[in-house]
Amino acid sequence: MGYKIEKATEIADNIFEFWINAPHITKNARAGQFVVIRINDSGERIPLTISETDGSLVRIVFMAVGKTTTYLSTLKSGDEIRDIAGPLGHPSEMGNFGNCVVIGGGVGIACLPILARELKAAGNNVTGIIGARNESLLLLKDELATHCDELVVCTDDGSYGFHGFPADILKKKLSDGEKIDCVWIIGPGIMMKITSMATIPYKVKTYVSLNPIMVDGTGMCGSCRVTIGGETKFACVDGPEFDAHLVDWDELMSRQRTYTAQEKESLKLFQD
Ligand code: FAD
Ligand code: FES
CATH class of the missing domain: 2.40.30.10 (Translation factors)
Incomplete structure (x- = not known):
């Protein structure tokens, strides 16, 4: 069954x-x-x-x-x-924060609808910023538009919307003095690292959803170990959302590559 x-x-x-x-x-x-x-x-x-x-x-x-x-x-x-x-995992921090920005990169955009919907229901003003390499990789933009007060769509190659990265839009909003109270960023590690750096000078609370390798998902195996503010955490039970400004990004990205050779071999065997 x-x-x-x-x-x-x-x-x-x-x-x-x-x-x-x-x-x-x-x-x-x-x-x-x-x-x-x-x-x-x-x-x-x-x-x-x-x-x-x-x-x-x-x-x-x-x-x-x-x-x-x-x-x-x-x-x-x-x-x-x-x-x-x-x-x-823990649900996203929820409350009436004021002006919230939810940012999705690539398949990470998929995590935003439920988040934007809950933030809106909690009384927030919600801005969505989504980005993909090109138009063919953009997803759920019409659905997200229904939950967001404003939705900005970016592509790396300019094939749709703003030609550039969500980080560019976030930086511009911050430097223009827009009041932003809380930011969520979900996407590839490098995208989350770079985008979250934009909010450091403005001291804006910024959450990221970490995606280390997970096995059991219940805190038993240790494979999802990450370092947050110098402390060891397990993303499956302590996260997956953490304060972006405390994440040891280099460790996260290096651990994600641990099994690259085996992953390639496994895919090849499956396809053959
Ligand atoms: P593999 O060849 O095994 O791996 C390809 C890539 O996926 C590698 O970069 C590897 O580091 C990563 N990966 C492999 N195994 C795991 C694993 N057990 N746990 C986490 N990452 C792994 N992907 C989505 O497309 N959509 C999502 O909504 C999504 N949500 C996620 C939420 C969390 C909390 C985490 C930790 C990961 C999420 N991922 C998501 C990533 C997804 O789990 C991996 O793409 C998937 O496990 C790859 O398996 P594979 O056998 O196809 O590829
Ligand atoms: Fe095993 Fe988190 S996946 S401890």
Whole structure:
């Protein structure tokens, strides 16, 4: 017995959206949390952010980057996955902060709808800034526009919206004196590191969602170890959101590369 994928769609180039029937997840799911899924009995467990919920359906959005996500991308509406555990991790800090900016890079954009929706419901003014390498990799912009008071869309190559990075937009807003009370940044490590540097001089509270390698997702294995303000934390149980200005980015990015050779080999074996 597994969990049915009610709807599977490729929503951008190599990026897939699944709505999975999992009432045990949706009952308590909040922005910032994630699930760990396993496709079949012998499958690897992978963490994916809860992108949105609708009744008993939970949405995950993923990019096919390696063996498990490539395998997952071959599943269709009506197929089942073996298990889905969650919601895991701490929910995003929530409250009426004032002017909030939520920033998504690449597939990290998928994490924003539920966050923007909850921030809006808490009474905040919400600005969304999303960025992708090009137009074909942009996702969920119409949906996000419904939750945000303002949405700025950027592409690295200028094929859609502002030609540049979300960090450029954030820097401009800050230097123009716009009042920003809280920022969330979700995307690749290097993007989160660079974008979060923009808020340091202005002392704006800035959260990032860290994506180290995770195995059990319950604080037992230690694989998701990160250093925050000089202290060891486990992203799965202490995070995944942390104060961006305290993250040891170099350690995070170096640990993410630990198994690059094995990951390449595993994908090749799967494709052959
Ligand atoms: P692999 O070839 O195994 O790895 C490809 C890349 O993914 C490598 O950079 C590797 O460092 C990273 N990775 C591999 N295994 C894991 C693992 N067990 N845990 C974390 N990272 C891993 N991706 C999405 O596309 N959408 C999401 O919403 C999303 N949310 C995430 C939330 C959290 C809390 C974390 C920690 C990661 C999230 N990721 C998300 C990343 C996703 O888990 C990896 O892309 C996936 O595990 C890759 O598996 P693979 O076998 O396809 O690729
Ligand atoms: Fe094992 Fe966090 S994934 S301790």
